[in-house]
Amino acid sequence: MVIRIPRCSRYFIRRSSPRRHYRVLAIESSCDDSCFALLERNHPNETPRIIDHVKKTMHSADVGGIMPTVAYNYHMSTIANLCTEFCGKNQLSAQSPPDLICVTRGPGMAGSLSSSTEFAKGLSVAWNVPLVGVHHMLGHLLTSFLPPATNLPPGWQPPKFPFLSLLCSGGHTMLVLSESISKHEIVINTSDIAVGDSLDKCARELGLYGNMLGPELEKFVNSIPLEEKLELKSLDFSNRDCNRYNYRLNLPYLSPKDPSMIQFSFAQFLSSIRDYRLSFYDGGAEAEKNTGEFDLKTKQMLAFITQEYIFDHIVDRINRALKTHGLGRFKDGKLIGVRDFVCSGGVAANNLLRTKLAANLKYRDVGDTPFRFHFPDLSLCTDNAVMIGLAGMEIFEKLKLKTDLGFTPIRKWPLTDLLTVDSWVNVDDNEIGKVCKY
Structure with missing residues (x-):
């Protein structure tokens, strides 16, 4: 005998089952690109899945290059609207927030960095989710851990340390x-x-x-x-x-x-x-x-x-x-x-x-x-928020660190000093489990 579950019951069963993944919202604006990305991971040893990512780039050809003050004004006029569109498209809100926020802390142009770091702090407070301030070059370094979107070689594997x-x-x-x-x-x-x-x-x-x-x-x-x-x-x-x-x-x-x-x-x-x-x-x-x-x-x-x-x-x-x-x-x-x-x-x-x-x-x-x-992948060679999300996830899960909301952008940040800067905060296994839901 086939039992048909009423629509309201089916909805209740689906919503009450434990969610076995977590989502990360990432923001990048270290130079002239305003970028957002949403990543999802189901297992600590699994490559994150890119749900969506978007980028808007300042037009700098007519002024002979990137001017810091012009880039700052561009980000200030772009990031909020871009975030609104991005969150609406991906059903992110105060009722359905991401589980972690990652943002580029440095290195980069101070004004460009501050436009997104302050915005990320606001989202972290409003949504009550932890935040990770990410090293821009660590993001580039880890990008090759993501498989190419097209022409995936047979037997592809990510790099292995060292x-x-x-x-x-x-x-x-x-x-x-x-x-x-x-x-x-x-x-x-x-x-x-x-x-x-x-x-x-x-x-x-x-x-x-x-x-x-x-x-x-x-x-x-x-x-x-x-x-x-x-x-x-x-x-x-x-x-x-x-x-x-x-x-x-x-x-x-x-x-x-x-x-x-x-x-x-x-x-x-x-x-x-x-x-x-x-x-x-x-x-x-x-x-x-x-x-x-x-x-x-x-x-x-x-x-x-x-x-x-x-x-x-x-x-x-x-x-x-x-x-x-x-x-x-x-x-x-x-x-x-x-x-x-x-x-x-x-x-x-x-x-x-x-x-x-x-x-x-x-x-x-x-x-x-x-x-x-x-x-x-060619789409991830230039600055993007996907790499910031990936690096932030690794910092949060592997290094068990998040960033205090009193942090400031770092214009020059040697990669060799990744953990010696201020505002790192240790997270325990309970907080990691609460965020990651593994």
């Missing part, structure tokens, strides 16, 4: 050795500007236009015919007299005074283009003097060589670090046992960088085992 990460964005470029969620060592840092900043400034100097100039530079280089690329690649740019363009460019730090100092440096790429512009005009290029622009062939050469050499410099520095720290017969051998290599951050979306890393890193561990490379 692993190496190349974090490359508009604000940071560093090679990081991560032994756990909380223990990180900077193997290579940059002595001047970040790689994303360098690519943007070089693209702007070449006359390219757009909100994200690094991708615009990549598109422009990809539009160059293959035969011209092969010709440019065959030319010698170590001396002005060695190529028909009379252009000179070498990789930074090829002969360092102190071989033990392994650093990235990207400022010289912009300086080279600017110096060449002066000599180019002085050399009698009359048409370019009138327009203020390089001719197309010269512009293609500069764009191609700049992108190639910037990424060759990254590979060269990493290979030097691997040689110095990798095998046991070299110094401390700190990289022995590292099998996984992560590349994340906005510049990680560049296909040429991914190709050069996978093809040219020379390190092989014991038994000649190659690295397992991990590149985040």
